[in-house]
Amino acid sequence: MEKGRLEAFSDGVIAVIITIMVLELHVPEGKQLSDLLPLYPKFICYVLSFINVGLYWNNHHHMFQAVKHVNGRILWANLHVLFWMSLIPITTDWMGESHFAQTPVIFYGIVLFMCGVAYSFLVRALVARHGKDSLLAKAIGNDKKGNLSVIIYAVGIAFGCVNAWISLALYFIVAAMWFIPDTRFEHVLGEKKP
Template sequence: METERFEAFIDAILAIIITIIVLEIPLASNGSWQALLDIKYEFIIYAISFMICFNFWNFNNNVFSIVNKVDPKVIWTMGLTLFVFSLLPYLTTFVAENFNVFFPQFLYGLTFIITAIFSLIIGKFLKDADPGNIALQIALNDHSSLYFTIILVLIGMVIGYFAYPPVIMLCCLISIFGVWFIPKIKG
């Protein structure tokens, strides 16, 4: 299958997810600063969810820019990943309305971990589908940023369970910056 249509499909799904997330932010009850402060958690979790979507798009855009072939394993695994990722609008609202509660934060972090695991699997399937693509083989050789994401969010879940649940969301955000900076630290 040609990758352009597949990339366009991924882009369309992510655009819809971001649109739903922004539409879920409630309107301020009036035109005051206090009314905006009353919905601060909605803005915080929206910003983090937006960064997560952008990071996912950026990662896939960079990877698929060098992909020549995809096969059914790649397509179905990405479909499952997008299914899990499509829960983000619901979980964004769930966390915003229950900001200091462990379970919504846990589900938010779990979605992040599952997406990272699926990204690892997709990377393997992409390499298997196009073994002659040296650029792809090299680009998908180092998974340290995805492992960093999984470990950091798991640590956040432990801290969130015992102390302060929003640490999970914070760990998701920190792991995004880790994805951007870990390759630069090594090189």
């Protein structure tokens, strides 16, 4: 099967996720700059979630540059990623509304953890379809950063039981790790060009 429909559908779902998140930010009551202050928890949550969704979109896009074709297993694995990503707006809003209370921060971490696990399943399905000697497999390598991200999310969830702020710091660390551009696919695909 061609990959175009999967990419278009994924782009559409991710655009809706970002739209839902921004619609949860409401105009402050009042006309002073200080009227924005009560919105800071929701805004911080929005920024973190926007970055995370953007990182998934960016990495998905780069990875699919090395993908030639998809099958049913890949379609379901991709839907699995999108399912967990679709929960990001709910947990983002809950965390912001609660001013970073323990339970919402833990649930936010669980959603991020599951996004990472689901993305790992998608990567494995793609490598299985294209082979271990494919450009895709070479670009993925041992996926240290992906595996480390899932581990840090798990640690963040555990720390949520002790201190939600430590969890948030760990979630920001993962986002910062991925914010540095991942050139694995560009490097491998660039080597292929004459």
